[in-house]
Every structure is written in structure tokens, then in C-alpha cells.
Amino acid sequence: MARQALVEVKILEHLRERDLESTSNVVHMMDYFYFRNHLCITFELLSINLYEFIKNNNFQGVSLGLIRRFAIQLLAALRFLRKQHIIHCDLKPVTGLT
Numbered sequence: 001m002a003r004q005a006l007v008e009v010k011i012l013e014h015l016r017e018r019d020l021e022s023t024s025n026v027v028h029m030m031d032y033f034y035f036r037n038h039l040c041i042t043f044e045l046l047s048i049n050l051y052e053f054i055k056n057n058n059f060q061g062v063s064l065g066l067i068r069r070f071a072i073q074l075l076a077a078l079r080f081l082r083k084q085h086i087i088h089c090d091l092k093p094v095t096g097l098t
Contacts, residue, residue: 005039011086012041024080025073 012029019026030042050070054062062070081088
């Protein structure tokens with residue numbers, strides 16, 4: 001596990017070095033350190049996550065225009081990752097849709 005965490009740090013450093021203008025829509029690692037034999041990674045402070053955003057909207061959903069803006073940001077991030085030859089392992093396809 002410790003080795004995998006260091007691999008992740010190297011990937012995050014690589015992304016930060018290639019996105020100097022912060023235009024790729026990927027979160028940037030600020031630093032990392034060890035605490036009680038655990039690798040801790042610090043990231044830039046961002047706004048609320050999507051769940052909190054929807055919760056603040058009383059779970060009413062969001063407009064099609066906002067969904068479109070989210071999708072464009074996600075696709076830009078995926079394009080950037082592709083150019084870096086990185087596969088994001090947390091993206092999961094939805095199955096069973098008709």
C-alpha cells in the first residue's frame with residue numbers, strides 16, 4: 001500500500017507540473033508528508049462537492065445547462081489525462097441503462 005501511495009504522489013506531481021495554468025480541471029496536490037507511518041496528501045482547497053451542492057438545493061437536481069457545464073469540465077479533465085497517458089481508475093461505467 002505504501003508503494004502505491006508513492007506512485008499516486010508521483011502521478012499527482014506529474015499532473016501539477018503539466019498544468020501550470022490550472023486549466024485542466026484536475027485537483028492539484030499541494031504537498032505530502034508522513035504522519036504515524038501513514039502517507040498524507042494535501043490538496044488545494046476547493047468549493048463544495050457535488051453531493052453537498054445538490055443537498056443545498058434540497059435534492060431538486062440541477063438544470064440541463066449546469067449539467068452541460070459539468071460535463072464539459074469532466075471531458076476537458078479526461079482529455080488532459082489522456083494526453084498524459086493516465087487512466088483514471090475511479091470512473092465507473094453505469095450498466096443496465098436502456
